[in-house]
Amino acid sequence: MSKQPSQTIGTDESTRSSNSLLSVSDLCTYFQTDEGVVKAVDGVSFDVQSGETVAIVGESGSGKTVTSESITRLFKSPPGFIPEGSIEFDGEEVNDMTVEELRTLRGGRVSHIFQNPQGALNPVYTIGWQLREAIELHQEVTKKEANEKAIELLTQVGIPEASARLGDYPHQLSGGMKQRVMIAIALACEPDLLIADEPTTALDVTIQAQILKLLKSLQEERDMAILFITHDLGVVAEVADRVVVMYAGKVMERGPVMEIFETPSHPYTRALLECLPSKGNLGGIPGSLPSPIDPPDGCRFASRCVFAQDECLEGPQPPAYEAGTADHVVSCIHYEPGGNPDIVLKSDATVSALDVDQMGVGGENR
Amino acid sequence: MSWSRSEPIMQIENLEKHYPLSGGLLSGEVGRVKAVDGISFDIHEGETFGIVGESGCGKSTAATSMIRLEEPTGGQVRYKGKDITEYDSTELKRFRRNVQMIFQDPDSSFDPRMSIGDAVAEPLIVQGMSDRKKREAIVADLLERVGLSASDMARYPHEFSGGQKQRIGLARALAVNPDVIVADEPVSALDVSIQSEILQLMKELQEAFNLTIIVISHNLGVIREICDRVAVMYLGEFVEVANSEELFNDPQHPYTRALLSAIPTPDPRERGLGVELKGDVPDPSAPPSGCRFHTRCPEVIPPENLELSQSVWRDVLHFRQRVRDSTLNLDSVAETAAVEEGIDTDDIDGDISVSDVPAETVITQLRRENNLPTELADSTANETLDKAFDQLARGDLEGAKETLEESFMTVCERDAPVLTEREGRQVSCHLHDDVTTDGSMLEADQPVSD
Numbered sequence: 156m157s158k159q160p161s162q163t164i165g166t167d168e169s170t171r172s173s174n175s176l177l178s179v180s181d182l183c184t185y186f187q188t189d190e191g192v193v194k195a196v197d198g199v200s201f202d203v204q205s206g207e208t209v210a211i212v213g214e215s216g217s218g219k220t221v222t223s224e225s226i227t228r229l230f231k232s233p234p235g236f237i238p239e240g241s242i243e244f245d246g247e248e249v250n251d252m253t254v255e256e257l258r259t260l261r262g263g264r265v266s267h268i269f270q271n272p273q274g275a276l277n278p279v280y281t282i283g284w285q286l287r288e289a290i291e292l293h294q295e296v297t298k299k300e301a302n303e304k305a306i307e308l309l310t311q312v313g314i315p316e317a318s319a320r321l322g323d324y325p326h327q328l329s330g331g332m333k334q335r336v337m338i339a340i341a342l343a344c345e346p347d348l349l350i351a352d353e354p355t356t357a358l359d360v361t362i363q364a365q366i367l368k369l370l371k372s373l374q375e376e377r378d379m380a381i382l383f384i385t386h387d388l389g390v391v392a393e394v395a396d397r398v399v400v401m402y403a404g405k406v407m408e409r410g411p412v413m414e415i416f417e418t419p420s421h422p423y424t425r426a427l428l429e430c431l432p433s434k435g436n437l438g439g440i441p442g443s444l445p446s447p448i449d450p451p452d453g454c455r456f457a458s459r460c461v462f463a464q465d466e467c468l469e470g471p472q473p474p475a476y477e478a479g480t481a482d483h484v485v486s487c488i489h490y491e492p493g494g495n496p497d498i499v500l501k502s503d504a505t506v507s508a509l510d511v512d513q514m515g516v517g518g519e520n521r
Numbered sequence: 522m523s524w525s526r527s528e529p530i531m532q533i534e535n536l537e538k539h540y541p542l543s544g545g546l547l548s549g550e551v552g553r554v555k556a557v558d559g560i561s562f563d564i565h566e567g568e569t570f571g572i573v574g575e576s577g578c579g580k581s582t583a584a585t586s587m588i589r590l591e592e593p594t595g596g597q598v599r600y601k602g603k604d605i606t607e608y609d610s611t612e613l614k615r616f617r618r619n620v621q622m623i624f625q626d627p628d629s630s631f632d633p634r635m636s637i638g639d640a641v642a643e644p645l646i647v648q649g650m651s652d653r654k655k656r657e658a659i660v661a662d663l664l665e666r667v668g669l670s671a672s673d674m675a676r677y678p679h680e681f682s683g684g685q686k687q688r689i690g691l692a693r694a695l696a697v698n699p700d701v702i703v704a705d706e707p708v709s710a711l712d713v714s715i716q717s718e719i720l721q722l723m724k725e726l727q728e729a730f731n732l733t734i735i736v737i738s739h740n741l742g743v744i745r746e747i748c749d750r751v752a753v754m755y756l757g758e759f760v761e762v763a764n765s766e767e768l769f770n771d772p773q774h775p776y777t778r779a780l781l782s783a784i785p786t787p788d789p790r791e792r793g794l795g796v797e798l799k800g801d802v803p804d805p806s807a808p809p810s811g812c813r814f815h816t817r818c819p820e821v822i823p824p825e826n827l828e829l830s831q832s833v834w835r836d837v838l839h840f841r842q843r844v845r846d847s848t849l850n851l852d853s854v855a856e857t858a859a860v861e862e863g864i865d866t867d868d869i870d871g872d873i874s875v876s877d878v879p880a881e882t883v884i885t886q887l888r889r890e891n892n893l894p895t896e897l898a899d900s901t902a903n904e905t906l907d908k909a910f911d912q913l914a915r916g917d918l919e920g921a922k923e924t925l926e927e928s929f930m931t932v933c934e935r936d937a938p939v940l941t942e943r944e945g946r947q948v949s950c951h952l953h954d955d956v957t958t959d960g961s962m963l964e965a966d967q968p969v970s971d
Contacts, residue, residue, distance in 0.1 A: 214712040303860045310857060315843075315890045318860075319853035329801045330576075359575040359739060361798040364783040368797065386712065389785030393792055412789045430714045431742070431787055439718030443682065 175243070176380050177203040177226065177348055182240035184218075184225045187233060191448040195221040197404035198240070198472070203380050205347060210383040210395035210412075214427075216444050218404040219384050223350050226382075227261045245347070263293045266341035270353035272333035276325040282336050283321025289343040308339040313369055331362035335369065342373065349374075352384040367393055388431060392416055397482075400424050403445055403455040405472050410483030420478040420485045422499055423456045454487065462489060462499050524601035529563035530700060530733050531587070536560050537595030538579075538586040542806055554806045556582040558757035559596065561940075564750075566700070569727065569734040571748035571765070573741055573780075577802045579757040580737045584703050587735075588620050589613065600701075618648050621694035625706035627686030631678040637664075638674030641693045648697050663692040666729070667722060684715035691719075691726065701733045708743055720746050741784060745769050753777045756805055756813040763946035773948045775820040799839060812951065815933040816842055822932050822951055828899045837902065840891040841925040844909070844918065851875040851883075851916060858886035880914035887913060901928070 184196040196218040203209045213219045224230045226242055226249065242249040244265065252260065261267075269275045277285060286305040290296060296304065302321070309317035312335040325333055334354060341349055351370065355363035371394065374381055383394055391398055391412070398415045400408040400423065408421040419425045426440045442459035445451050451458065457467040466488055467473075475484035476491050490496050538557040541550045556579040564570045572580045586593040589605055598605045605616055621644075624630045631640055641663060642656045650656055661671035667688040678686060687707065694702055707723070708716040724747060727734055738744050744751055745765055752762045753776060761774040772778045779798050798817045803809055809816045815838075823834050843849045855878040862882055875883060887910060888895065897903045905928040912921040932951050940949040 214714060306857055306860050310861070310890075316850045316853040316857065318856040319850040331801055359802075360741075360780060360783040361575060362801070363785075364797060365799075367785070387785065388713075388787045392787045392789040393785040395789070416787065416789050427714065428787065430717045439716070439721070440714040 174204075175202040176205040176245055177382070178241075178243045179222070179226070180241050180243075182222065182225060182242060183238050184221050184230065184235060185238055186230075186235050188448075193447045194404055194450060195447060196225060197450070199399075199401070199404070199406050200475075201399045201406065201409060203348065203382055205380050206374070206378045207396040208374065208381040208383055208394050209397045209399060210385060210391045211399045211401055212385055212388060212391050212427075213401035214386055214444075216403070216447070217401040219386075219401050220352055222401070223267075223352050223382060223384050226350060227265050227267070228257055229261070229267070259293070262289060262341075262346075263344050264346055265348045265350065266344070266346040267350045267352065268334070268337045268341045268354050270356050272330065272337045272357070273325070275337055276333060278325055281322050281324055282328070283323075286321070286336070286340055286343065289340045293344040304343070305339075308342060309336070311342070311373070312336070312339045313365075314339075330358055331365060334358065334362075334366055338366075338369065338373070342377075345377065346379060348380045348382060350382045350384070353386070354383075355390065356385070356387070363390075370394070388428060400427070403450065404447060405455050406475070406486060407456060408478075408483075408485045409475070410478070410480070414479060414483045418479060418500065420483070420490065420496065420499065421456075421487050422460045422462050425499070426459075462502070464488070524603075526566060528602065530566045530601060531564045532599040533563075533587055533596070534561045534599070535596035536583065536587055536593055536598060538582050538591060539594045552806045555579075555757045555808060556805060557586060557593075558808075560752070560754070560757075560759050561596075562752060562759070562762060564733060564735065566733055567727070567731055568750065569736060569748045571736045571738065571744040571751040572754055573738055573744045573751060574754035575739060575780075575802055577805065578754045579805065580739075580754050581705055583754070584622070584705050584735065584737045588622065588701075588703055589616075590622070614648075618644075618697045619699050620701040620703065621697065621699040622703045622705065623687075623690045623694050623707055625709050627683055627690055627710065628678075630690060631686065633678055636675055636677055637681070637689050640678070641674075641689065641696055644693060644696045659696060660692075663695055664689075666695075666726070667692045682715075683711050684718060687711065687715075687719050688722065691722065695726065695730065698730070699732070701735065703735045703737070705737045706739070707736065709738065709740065716743065717746075723747060741769075741781065753780065756802065756808050758813060758949070759940055759947070760814065760949050761947065762940070763948075767946060773943075773946065773953065774950050775818050775952070776814050779817075779819060799835075809934070811932075811934040811936055812938050812949075815931070818933065820952060821934075824929065824931055827902060827929075829897060829902060833894070833897060836892045837897075837906070837929060838931075840893060841929055843891070844913075844922050844925055849913075849918070851913060851918065854886050854890065855883055857890075858882045861886065861889075875914065875916045880911070883914045884910045905929070 180200045182196055182199045183194070186193040186195055199218070199222055201209065211219045211222060221230060225237060228249070237250060244260070249260070276282070283302070283305055286308060287301040290301045290304050305321060306317040309320060314320055314332065314335055328336065355366050358366060367390065370381065373379070385391060395412045398410060398412050399406055400415070400421065402423050407423045408415065415424065419428055430439055440459055445455055445458065451468070453468040453470060454460070454472055457463040460467065473486050473488045473491070475486050477483065478485040478490050478496065487499070488494060489499050536557055537559055539553040539555050542552040542554060543549065544551040560583060562570065572583060574580045582591070585591045587598050593606060600616060600619070608616060631637070638657070638660050641660045645656050645659065660674060664671055664673055669685065669688060681689065704723070708719050711719060720743065723734065726732065736744065736748060748765045750762065751765050751768050752759045753774065754760070755776050761768065761772070761777050768777065769781065772781055783798065798819065800817055803816055812818070815821055819835060820831065821835065821838060823829060827834070829837065852874045855875040856873040859873055859878050893906065897906065905924060909921040909924045912924060936951070938949045938951050938954070940947045941953070943953060
């Protein structure tokens, strides 16, 4: 499969490979509020190929969840609306779909799992009922077949004695088990794309490890693409094939996971990696997120960036320039052709993420 | 009060907090949730002590009961040499001033109708400072020390971000000039970049005010960043207590090792997440016998003469546990087997039971669900398992229970290990017993970790 990365982030000249499973280009999702229009997602482009894992990483307020919800238009509308941009799923434009078509898409070829399995399961129905509902909505099956399918799914997500569990209510299960049930429901219709929005954030690390392993093995069995939304760079390094770094509604950097961690190129990505506990570099990123209602000119990160120059505060967000390889793009003026990326890359102000010892590796010094 | 600075500022000894479970006809006590079950540690002035563990391990209860926000049900807590459980109300009030707490959720720890100036001044009023001018001067000074400005006093909590609110929480805790701060998950609700800001601030304030800090967290990264010493807690007990650097560089207890290896490293070349802990934390009202971690431990000591790899041995134990707890539902296994094997079940009336499905199919399904291979390396173990499977396939759960019980008994399950001092650190694990209770020598060397 040939991967043709899009050349730009903020403009509409993107050239994309036609065989991407999902291709989002120049997506904007705004919300009408009393104070004005909140530009939660403001020109985001990325592709997901079938069978791969793409992680969208960012802090709260970066627009990563709204991006994921825009794909199947899950956000409340109004106040939410998509003024421009395109979302193509398997060649079809999602923005042009009718409500009926969207219903078929959601839970059919595209499934979601969410952060809080407690809130996503209905407390007054048994998990068997909820699984059967998901199966029967999209497939013509008898009750018995639905039941058998439910048992199969629970077994696949590692819940033993599945048939006895079908009669359980959500409160009878632990958090990890509930998330397994959510995954089973999401897999009910053999989706081509699973959108996982912070699926392990509410879980303990040991349970998180179980769920991440489960997702990986399910992905291999089914050749399913996963769009993983998280704020945890450790999880990104664990699961992602490619990474999209978001900040204040814009894509700052996009590329293969190895390159993002080995040569983080955007000043924001570098600062984010520096902030990880155990990096020994406390202090955070000074400053705060720009207003989503009236974003400043230039690069959204400029006001907190140590490498910012006067040009950074003018015009639109810089386009996506190549950093190293064609698949690795950065929205930063230091990477424009003829620019000097070493200002960022060779700076003492940041250290490459991999030079420093990481958490959890016993027997090494800091 | 006879307390010198060389002595620990707080000494916790066998602290216990049990919650009674009521039920039955007369709502009598039918059991106890042993949230904290005998923990001991000392903390010196200016030190940062961390308690880390998964949710449900009792770490927050430990925090609240060691400062008498909840009455402990047993044990002693000495503050500057005096037992706080014997304090009268005046002494308790003074103690409340000396020990302050900050909480996880900065949104719910402020009154939305109270300006932050009033919120920070409130502890001063409670402690009897009636001069408003003086209070305002203190609040203004504190707000500036935590990185806000004195003019923020008139603003309300909703005007601040999560990180700023946590700063205000720190200012409020510092208002009465405490000696000890107990921070329960101080940064868990915050973004990574804000987390490191707050941790940095805590470090600075600790130096400026010579504070003693107790940090409760599930996040090992946070603990490593600011703690001098760390206790790892599991089901109400400490399993390992050590200096921060030692604990992270050379974890001794299998639980600590598992916890460390479960953290995803921000390095895509190091994937895999190490040893997987199967299952969830057990119910604290009925903790496992012996070592409480043995039901999930990846390094359980096998009985002598049993030659199995650790992972197979672990699966055998896991299987036995399920048979013993009767969480194994044979009819359900049979039904699942029937579905998986595509056996036609249409002519069976009512629910499928184990007798409706051929024995081999049930056994195959049992092996699959429990991850047990058809042939084990150890012939005795093999025979025992075969016998147990046969009994299960005939529906004889009790028989299988006995069969498994006899053959696979381990020291980890029989005897509770004690937290023993070893080279300046405390570990509670039979792997570190030089001699087991059988009298047989065990290898003192720690097993190779992942």
